[in-house]
Amino acid sequence: MVEARLSQEERALDVLSDVLGLLRLRGQVYCRTRLTAPWGLSFTAEQAQFHVVERGACLLQPDASRELIALSDGDLVLLPHGRGHRLLSAPDSRAVPIRVAVGAQREGPLTPITHGGGGARTELVCGRFGFDLRLAGSILAGLPPVLHVRGSHGRPVEWLELIVRFLRAEARSATPGRSVALARLVDLLFLEAIRHWLATSDARPTGWMGALRDPRIGAALVRMHAEPARDWDMESLAAEVGMSRSSFAQHFVDLVGEPPSKYLTRWRMYLAARLLRVPGTTVAQVADRVGYDSEAAFSRVFKRYMRVAPAAFRDEAAGQPPRKRRLSA
Numbered sequence: 001m002v003e004a005r006l007s008q009e010e011r012a013l014d015v016l017s018d019v020l021g022l023l024r025l026r027g028q029v030y031c032r033t034r035l036t037a038p039w040g041l042s043f044t045a046e047q048a049q050f051h052v053v054e055r056g057a058c059l060l061q062p063d064a065s066r067e068l069i070a071l072s073d074g075d076l077v078l079l080p081h082g083r084g085h086r087l088l089s090a091p092d093s094r095a096v097p098i099r100v101a102v103g104a105q106r107e108g109p110l111t112p113i114t115h116g117g118g119g120a121r122t123e124l125v126c127g128r129f130g131f132d133l134r135l136a137g138s139i140l141a142g143l144p145p146v147l148h149v150r151g152s153h154g155r156p157v158e159w160l161e162l163i164v165r166f167l168r169a170e171a172r173s174a175t176p177g178r179s180v181a182l183a184r185l186v187d188l189l190f191l192e193a194i195r196h197w198l199a200t201s202d203a204r205p206t207g208w209m210g211a212l213r214d215p216r217i218g219a220a221l222v223r224m225h226a227e228p229a230r231d232w233d234m235e236s237l238a239a240e241v242g243m244s245r246s247s248f249a250q251h252f253v254d255l256v257g258e259p260p261s262k263y264l265t266r267w268r269m270y271l272a273a274r275l276l277r278v279p280g281t282t283v284a285q286v287a288d289r290v291g292y293d294s295e296a297a298f299s300r301v302f303k304r305y306m307r308v309a310p311a312a313f314r315d316e317a318a319g320q321p322p323r324k325r326r327l328s329a
Contacts, residue, residue: 040096059088
C-alpha cells in the first residue's frame with residue numbers, strides 16, 4: 001500500500017515537472033545586495049521574481065497592500081505572478097527602485113552591491129524568471145500571489161541551501177558556461193519552491209496543481225499526461241480510477257476547474273507547442289502525436305488556444321520571419 005502511494009506521488013511529480021517544463025523558464029539572478037538599515041527597495045511588476053535572505057531580516061510588502069510579511073535568515077520568497085512589491089528594513093522605511101540602488105555598482109549579477117544607512121545588516125539574493133506568456137496563465141493560476149519558504153533556525157531548507165551554495169560557487173567561477181549554469185540553478189529554485197509549497201502548505205491549491213494531491217483525480221491527470229493521444233472520454237477515465245462517471249465528472253470539475261475534455265485539449269495543445277519547437281517536425285506529425293486524425297482540425301484547435309497557426313508558431317520558434325500569404329490570381 002505504501003509502495004502504491006509513493007508510486008502515485010512520484011507520477012504526480014512527473015506531471016508537475018512535465019507541465020512546468022512547458023513554461024520554458026529563463027531564470028536570472030538580478031543582484032546580490034548588502035543592505036544596512038534603514039533601507040527600502042521597490043520592484044516593479046515583472047513576470048516572476050524571487051528573493052533569498054542570506055543574512056538578517058526584512059519585510060515584504062506587495063503593491064496595493066498594507067500586509068507586511070516578515071522574512072528572516074534562510075527564507076525564500078517567490079512572487080510567481082510578477083506582482084510589484086517592496087522590501088523594507090522597517091515598516092516606515094523609504095523604498096527606492098532597485099535599479100536606482102544598483103546603479104553603476106553592479107559588475108556582474110552576483111557581485112554584491114551596497115545600500116542603506118549603516119545600521120543592522122541584511123544580505124539578499126534577488127532574481128527573476130522569464131517564461132512563455134501564452135502558457136503561463138493557466139499553468140501558474142493555482143499558485144498564491146506570494147510563496148514563502150521559511151528557513152529553519154536561521155538556515156535555508158536543504159535544497160535551497162545547496163542551490164545558494166552553487167550560486168556562490170558560480171559567482172567565483174570564470175569557466176565557460178557560467179551564465180547557462182546560473183540560469184539552470186535559478187530554474188531549479190523555481191521548481192523546488194513549488195514542490196515544497198505543494199508538500200507543506202495547509203492551503204488547498206486550486207487548478208491542476210491542487211488536483212495532483214487527490215489520489216483519484218491526480219491519477220486521472222497522470223494517465224492523460226502519459227497517453228495524450230488516447231481517445232479518452234469520461235467513462236474510460238472514471239473506470240481507470242475506480243469511480244462512477246457522474247462522481248468523477250463532478251469531482252474533476254470541483255478540483256481542476258474545468259471538465260476532463262477541456263483539460264485534455266489544453267494539455268494536447270501545450271504538448272503540441274513543445275513538439276513544434278523540435279527542428280524538422282511537421283504539423284501533420286504533431287497532430288498525430290497529440291491525437292488528431294485531421295491536420296486541419298488540429299490547426300483550428302491550436303490556433304484557438306495559442307492565437308497563432310501551428311506552422312507560424314513553429315517558424316517563430318525557429319527564429320524564421322512570418323511567411324507571407326500568396327495573393328490569389
